[in-house]
Amino acid sequence: MTIRAVVWNENVHETHNKVVGDLYPDGIHGAIAAALNMDAGITATTATMQEPEHGLTAARLAETDVLLWWGHAAHGDVDDAVVERVAEAVWGGMGLILLHSAHFSKIFKRLMGTPCNLTWREAGERERLWVTSRSHPIAAGIGDYFELENEEMYGEPFGVPEPLETVFVSWFAGGEVFRSGLTYKRGAGNVFYFRPGHETYPTYFDANVQTVLRNAVKWAHNPAARITAVNDAPNVPIEEALEKIEQRGLKLHADGEEGFR
Amino acid sequence: MTIRAVVWNENVHETHNKVVGDLYPDGIHGAIAAALNMDAGITATTATMQEPEHGLTAARLAETDVLLWWGHAAHGDVDDAVVERVAEAVWGGMGLILLHSAHFSKIFKRLMGTPCNLTWREAGERERLWVTSRSHPIAAGIGDYFELENEEMYGEPFGVPEPLETVFVSWFAGGEVFRSGLTYKRGAGNVFYFRPGHETYPTYFDANVQTVLRNAVKWAHNPAARITAVNDAPNVPIEEALEKIEQRGLKLHADGEEGFR
Amino acid sequence: MTIRAVVWNENVHETHNKVVGDLYPDGIHGAIAAALNMDAGITATTATMQEPEHGLTAARLAETDVLLWWGHAAHGDVDDAVVERVAEAVWGGMGLILLHSAHFSKIFKRLMGTPCNLTWREAGERERLWVTSRSHPIAAGIGDYFELENEEMYGEPFGVPEPLETVFVSWFAGGEVFRSGLTYKRGAGNVFYFRPGHETYPTYFDANVQTVLRNAVKWAHNPAARITAVNDAPNVPIEEALEKIEQRGLKLHADGEEGFR
């Protein structure tokens, strides 16, 4: 069975800006989905903010192995309920790949617990992404580095928690560096942040970027059955303890007294 | 100058339940603050949920080096604005120590980005905390382990991100284990979760627990000046780039056109 | 193509001790290989210390995707040259799974850079392994825990570096805990330490242990081409720099002078 990837896009620049619309006639989501579908092991579809529930209903998420997220101008317009739904899906085992300006998306900030801020500059400068973890599955097929001739600059310090692994670090012509490929785990869900992808450059048509995205989808896929009760905190009754024990010590509640909650 | 610690408590059980009230006549916050003040290097005061703004005004947080948090029955009553204020203080460099049932506090879940759930049992069973990181500053003065004869059980799996370091792992008489001492960093702030501390047991009068708390306050203290603009994402103009570069490539905005945000 | 696993065993207890010989008539290596071969995706063979070059020639390692290592009484008899050869294979991408008393093997200590010590007791006590990372691929098919009725105890503190992830933590009847499943990466190689497996108990016939071993082999497998020049530190000549630069500053060597090495 193939990995079911969903490419989500706010889909705003494409429809409001001629430069972006000309560059990505099928939308950034369309370009990415096409790149993913080049791999026989992946079946990619798309969802956009304009669809009901942003295209991310509970039913859709239940059938999504890995979600990719592109957002920029409309982070604030994303419904908090959908964000929480996506977070729960990740905790349950859905993979999540955050693309470029999604560093400031509600869902990334929600999962990181940090501001996720950085410095930036839109100068079309050269970016060179160095692999810092040789033979990492996300970097399969990439040599020691690859270049993007025109990209937006993102600079350190990047306001994220220390990752599980740093896979890419970027060099920028203007003098900055950035940890451009970072892995995390949140609950049962694998999370990958990947820096490139400014809307006015043809980044998602770049062969190396496409390779990384296909790799990342496979890496992020957790084949385990989705955990549904992700927030449960079950009581283990004394009589069901795995080792025989007896009630001891003071108790919060007298017998028959009701609990606070 | 001493480290300024503030012990925050929801202060509900002490005033609503005779067992807890008798055990902690000065409140759990009072007991902990007294234990911290035994160290000449720490000046501990208290704050409770019932005070205006829960006792955690911006001014108070600005003068707090390390905040300790105890909550249980009233997590839901904590004002979201105060939670966000505390999160920003942590990102700016304030230390935060989460105690026992604070695993389910809004602030811990906010900073972890995960459900922070676990299993539990209130049987007054024996807990033995093993040090898994020898000579860690938080475990200074503790041998390889210490015991609490009566404690609530918390069991794995614990729904938190992989920590920077695992300092304690607990053994429970009923057969469970738990990662009881975990360190994290969120922005410039050091974060420590410490498991023991059920309200119906005299845990905070235990000498080893008090030692750990004093150690943790010192460990969590970041002497750097508090970062205030924790969410800033500054633009670096091309003419201020550290290496000389020129504008290239397509641009989102025509000259004079206004931005989306 | 299946994953090529090699199960290495010092093979001493089986041939010198009747208890172990009766329990594992095909050797511990034979029992483990049989368990792995139950998975159609794995082809497992064995190697023992008594073979030439301990059965781990360069040619054999080049055809090994994942090596499993069991040793106890004869750690000191393992040839240092073979240890270094295995280390280089790991750095190049071979997976390595260390079993039980292999915590004190030369290869594990070599890769960890620490003493890898612990406390222990041979009492046949109950061990319960709790999953601390839900839905981790190594724990696939295991619930929240599994039990081994008779095992040797290993206790904390365990003298290893902080792992990438803690997958299992053990509870022991005698009162100790142990981080029983730990993941590491060394170079391109995935490394997993798995605690159970004392030679006088039928641990490797346990269904859950076998499941974990099969999972671990799949997790540890890095499909990337093996890196061979794992120690190379190539000079990048100025004229081949990716950005145009010129020689500046003082130089160690006058023109024509020879280097120290």
Add this chain to the structure above:
Amino acid sequence: MTIRAVVWNENVHETHNKVVGDLYPDGIHGAIAAALNMDAGITATTATMQEPEHGLTAARLAETDVLLWWGHAAHGDVDDAVVERVAEAVWGGMGLILLHSAHFSKIFKRLMGTPCNLTWREAGERERLWVTSRSHPIAAGIGDYFELENEEMYGEPFGVPEPLETVFVSWFAGGEVFRSGLTYKRGAGNVFYFRPGHETYPTYFDANVQTVLRNAVKWAHNPAARITAVNDAPNVPIEEALEKIEQRGLKLHADGEEGFR
């Protein structure tokens, strides 16, 4: 009491090469020790390879809180017994700071368990070190970055394990990046690798570099009593188990039979 730092240097270039000798008339070790001694909280002395036991006798290490290590041309001449002695001191709690070409020192490779390789170029190019962990104590007093106008280039991939924290990432004029400040823990010892410091440039006279070194000494200092029996793996007799248990299951040795070791 001040922190007792020892700056170790192979002390070869200074005495064999006029360029280096003129630049560091007191040796690189002398320059670094002088920089450390500017801090009233640090007492720095030096040791060189030419001294008996390389100046690192057991007695000397027992009185050393933090060891700094500079080596390059003579890694192979360092006595393996001294390397092992230093490793044991680190496991016992001594801090260790590896400088520049010490990436290839025996002690760093011993503690990392990896090749520690990289790419390099001696072109006197500009290096800019970016802070990737805001307000980290090692970066205290440094802004978001600092520059070294002439340095040797070290490039990724850097063959080290994933660190506890990445504190600095370097940008190089020639197009490479490098993780230049990495923290590790090995046993009870804090370990910091800091990239800059090529012998033909005045790097150790740079104010920012000196600030980082002083910060790093304070960060690496573990005030806990030195653990001496770092390799011990004590047996816990059944009759001393913390919970009452009885001998069960098969045993390796019949009563009175002798062990294999």
